[in-house]
Amino acid sequence: MTRYARGLIVGKFCPLHHGxxxxxERARSLCEQLVILSYTRPEFPGCEPARRERWLADLYPDAIRCVLDDVRLAExxxxxxxxxxxxxxxxxxxAVQRRFVAWVLRHLMDTVVDAVFTSExxxxxxxxxxxxxxxxxxxPAVAHVMVDPQRVAVPVSGTMIRDDVHAARHYLSPVVYRDFVRRVAIIGGESTGKSTLAAQLAAAMGTVHAAEYGRELWEAKHGALVHDDMLHIARTQIAREESLVAQANRYLICDTTPLTTALYAEVMFDAVADELDALSRRAYDLVFLCSPDVPFVQDGTRRDEAFRQWQHxxxxxxxxxxxxxxxxxxxxWEARLSMARALL
Known part of the structure; x- marks a missing residue:
């Protein structure tokens, strides 16, 4: 079987899928080194250059990668x-596309190839x-290596996936699909039902939820938290979200966020660490705030109704x-779940 010094693959990768x-993978098996070039004009929502670059870097760190848009090209x-x-x-x-690829290889990547791999x-x-x-x-001269032109091995296209990325998620690596999961944060004062709502909403939407780590640590330490615990809570909450997002279906429901941890750091220690403040600004696709208009229930760990109002x-x-x-x-409680489901 012919081996090549350096192969080339060019694609939009919007999104990068199993095809x-x-x-x-076929090109990697036949080349000493692989060059991957990605560009598209116009761009496709959800497949911005930074995401495409991350997908390729995570999955193919050994490849020479170049992901371009107009801004990157100009720079x-x-x-x-x-x-x-x-x-x-x-x-x-x-002819225009071919001249551009040749120009990029020579002027931006300082490389040559001896094989190009396509299914076209x-x-x-x-x-x-x-x-x-x-x-x-x-x-050198360049050979063309045709790979599965009939799409028998992986019968999928970018257009098909963009039509419904969630229905086609089985054609996507978790590294890619995670970027299409909408992160839904649920926050609220004590005894506003956010933890119960997070679990119920996740079940109703057929997905998973990231439970509140701060409450778990509070119980494990019998309420004796120290200032350094607050940053640990925020980091762990985020790590929990990141570990669960690959299992999520359309949505990841997040029971509280580092913003809540910053609130408690301010209340308990009158100080919010710089890193915690930065983490508290973590963005979510949708934020639900639970209103304090339900009866306050004292479970032995909560303060009182006045504090709940202050939190809100x-x-x-x-x-x-x-x-x-x-x-x-x-x-x-039923109305909140219904309202959240309707909004999703």
Missing amino acids: HQYLI ACRQRGLPAVSLPDNDAAD DYGDGFASALSAEQRAHGG EWYVRELKARNVAYRLLTGS
Whole structure:
């Protein structure tokens, strides 16, 4: 079987799916080194360059990767003292796309390839054009390696996945799918039902929820928390979310956030560590704030109804100051669950 020094794969990867990965794995098995170039114009929502770059880096750290958009391309040209160049539109002629790829390889990546891997009929022409460009500058000829043109191994396309990324999640690596999961935060004062709501909402939506770690540590230490515990709580809460997101379905329901930990650090120790303050600004796709309009229940760990009201006002003030949009959940426990489900 022919081996190649350096292979090339070019794609939008919007999003990167198992069909792309099948092609990439095949190329890796036949090449000493693999070059992956990704660009698209226009961009597709949810598949921004930073995400595509992260997907490729996480899954193929040994590959030479280049992910471009107009901003990145302009900056690369500026740094190298090159005239400004624009990305070709997705519907640009094959000749335009081929010239651009050859230009990127030579001027931005300082490399040559001796094989291009595709699953497309245009592959032969693509390889021929790259050969001509490279040989004109003393480089090697380029072979075309066709991989599964009938899409038998992985019958999927980017268009199909973009139509319903959640229905097609089985074609996506967890590394990729996690970026399409919407993180839903539930916050509120003591005895506003947020923990119960988080579990019920996750069950109703067929997904998982990240339980509140701070409460667990409080109980484990019999309430004897120290200031350093607050940062540990926030870090652990975030780590819990990150570990669960790959198991989530459409939504990850988050029972509290580091914003709550910052509240308790302020109340208990009159000090919020800089890192905790930064973590408390962690963004969520949707924030539910539970209203204190239900009966207060003392479970032996809570303060009192006045403190609960103060907490609510603190949340409202902080969310407004941070320009964080939120939805207020009111009424009975059943009404809150119904309202949250409707909003999702």
